[in-house]
Each structure stands twice: as C-alpha cells, then as structure tokens.
Amino acid sequence: MLLIECPWCGPRDESEFAYGGEADISRPIDPDALSDAEWADYLFMRSNRKGENREIWNHQHGCRRWFVVERDTVSYAIRATFPMDGEGRSP
C-alpha cells in the first residue's frame, strides 16, 4: 500500500484515492469546431508511457478534490503531488 500525499490533507493510504487519467488534457473549448479525428484524439488517444507520467488523482475517501501526481509507472515512485492549478505545497 502506497502513501500518497494529498496537497490538502497530507499523506494518506493509497486506498483513499482514485486514479483519474492522464493530466494536461483539457476539454476543447469549442467541440463543434473539431473534426471527428480531433475529437477522437481528445477522447481516446493516450500516451501511456512506461516510466514518468503526469496524472490526475482524486482523494475520493477524503476531501474529494482533484490534484496532479507525477508518478513512475515502473518503480511505483510518486515524485510530486500538487493542486490542479500548479500552486500550493511544493514536493
């Protein structure tokens, strides 16, 4: 069981959190202006990297807030966690 640092609540058990997908994917401001291919890219295509990744997680059984996690998908190591706007507690 990992200890994950919620930027608001501090270190908590992994089981309190939910993985929410890759970070830095923003919803297109005007979806109607996109082609089907661009919309599909946004919805489905992911980088799925072996190694360092930026992700969003939710402190589901805690404050229920979303935040960013920098995590290594090989070593399990969490390098940093911070709020969605990039402000707040530094790693």
Added chain:
Amino acid sequence: MALGLLKSAFPRAGAAHLPDRPSLKPSYDVVIIGAGAHGMAIAYHLARYHGIRRVAVLDRGYLGGGNTARNTAVIRSNYLTEESVRFYRESVRLFRELSNELDYNILFENRGQLTLAHSDSDLRNFRWRAEVNKELGVRSELVDLAEVQRRVPLLDCDPAAHYPVLGGLWHADGATARHDAVVWGYARAACRLGVELHPLTEVTGLEVSGGAIRAVETARGTIACDAVVQAVAGMSSEVARLADIDLPIHTYPLQALVTQPYKPVLTPLVSSPRWHVYIQQTSRGEFVIGGGCDPYPLYQTRSTLDLKEALCRGITQLFPFLAEANILRQWGGITDMTPDYSPVMGHSPVDNYFLDAGWGTWGFKATPICGVTMAELVASGQVPELIRPFALERFYTFDQVNEAGATAASH
C-alpha cells in the same frame, strides 16, 4: 537393460523442440514483434497457409514469457455483441482442433463456464447475452439456482450470504487449455516450416519513410523488411510510439494466484462479476484464481497484497473451504486495456505495419483466430471480415465494440 531403452523411457526434458537461435539476417519478408502465442500463431499461418517463410519473430525476452505464460486460460465465446460472438466463436472452434493442427497436445478441455448472477440486473443481462449467443450458434443459457448447485456442489448458495447467488449464465462451450503448450506448439510447427525465432532481441526502433515501414532496429542490428506485425500485449503503446502511432490503450497489471492441489471437485470454470473473481481447477488439481486489474496503470508485474487479499476475500465467500488452502504461486502480467474491452487489429496509419494489440485481459482465447486472420491480412492486404469491426479506425468513427460488461472478471 539396454541403455537405449532407458534413454527412451526418460526422454531428455525439452529435447529438440526448437532450433537454436539463428544469426539475424539483413532482411526478411515479415518481421513479427513479440514471441507470445499471438506472434507465433501469426508466423505459423504465414508459413503454413500463405507460403511466406522468410519470417523472423523477435522477442525481448523468451518464447511465451509474457502474458501467454501468465494468463489463466479461460476460453469462451459468450460475449454480448454480434461482432465479438462471431469472432470468439470461431476461435473456440479452432481451439478444439488445435492439438491436431499442430500435432502437439495443448490439453484442451471443454469444461463449460458458469458466470454467477447475484442480482436481478445480472439475470437480465445474462438473459440478453444468452439470446445473442444462441442466435449465433453459441451454447449459452440462463440457469436457475438449482442448476447452479447441481453443476457446482461446493459453491456456497446460502440465501443469507453477503451477495446471494440467484442463478447463472451457463456456457457449455467454455473451455481451458495448457497456455504454454499453445505457444510451444505454434513455435515448433512454425520453425519446422522455416520461421526464425529470435529470443533476447528487443525492438528499439522502427524506420518509417514515405508513410511505410522499412526496417526494424533491434539490440542485435537493423533488419530491412516488407511488413511488420506488432503483437506485444502490455508494451503496445511503447512499441507503436516507435512508429509515431497513437493508441487508445492503458497498461494495467492483472494478477492471479494458484493454490495447493486438491482432488478433482470443480469441473466448470466459475466467475462472479459481483465479487470480481473467477476460479478453475487445473488438471493437476490446483485452483487458479484471478480477478480484476490493479487500480492504476503500471508497467510492473509485481504482486501486491491488496489485490491478493481482494481475490481471497471474494473466492472464500463463494467457496468457504478454500479458506484453508495454501497459496503456492502468485504472479502478474501487464495488460493492454482498451476503452471498449475489444482488441485493436488490422492496418495502422503506417503502410505495411500491422497491429495485433489491445488484448487486455482476454486475448489468450483469441490466439488461433488471430493467427488465421492476421496472417491473411499480412499476406493479402485485405482485412478479413471477422476482424473488420476491431480496426483502430473505430475510435475515429465512434463505432466501438463494447464488451466491458461481458469481460469484467471473466476474461
């Protein structure tokens, strides 16, 4: 006693099934990345039925050491969509004949599979699947609690259970086979026809020019080739990235475990979507137990206590006697999960670069039909009807083949 007689009574383990690793040639007609069951089946069909024998199968590890070695060998065709049922039905049919096809005993056993209903909505969903299956000639039926008890006497059917069993989906075509034997059988047959197997040969780069694949870079040198098939399971995104191909795939570990052996007491494969667990007794008597993926993506095959506890919690609710069982082995494999729980097969955006990916937690059962259809595609350039629905393009045209409900915890 003559020494020769002694020798034949105790054949040398692993004797002469496969040739030693050859040296790498500067070019091949077809390079297959990944020497799992899929890669070897495709190579076999190219050589045996399409006369394409200048084929090299490359693996960064050893033959069948990926998910082929790690899967729990559930073979079934009781899916929900017409596209999937047709495809997996054909694979199950080919599995039945595979020992003869390969002249190698894959220990195929038609045990039947029972999926447990713990709620009214499970029952309605199973009725739907049974009707789709029957329409397409797959043997599935909704069965009541008495029938469940008759087929699996050791199952706890107490109505006061946490999630009482109400009935089930009985799939008479459900089966299992020796997973390692499948890849060994294909490899032996393919190599006899001239296919080259190259273990310890990692693919590190792909050379694309003019929109087509030209060469494959490996740790042992660069190979020119006319066509490439990637069949690398959990590494699908990483290998496709070498050719700048985006995939809708996430890599998640899937874990399983095996208990000490017992006398034979459980014939069918049994799964419970509600408990997220499934079980079968091997012909050696051990219980193989599996369930859902790890909760977040990883390229790691490590076992975790959390997941093992979840498997044990679920299975001891269904089969209380297993609380006494010792766990003999535990392991994990990395699975290439797609959003709709269907594979990604066929052409890619790069000419002559073919995808056999997105097999997630359910691809072992598809091995024979992948061999047939992918080889046909590579040889003819035409997409076989059976795999048309699984093209990568479906994500761009929003024609997903949704099997999430029929796949969870049953594989």
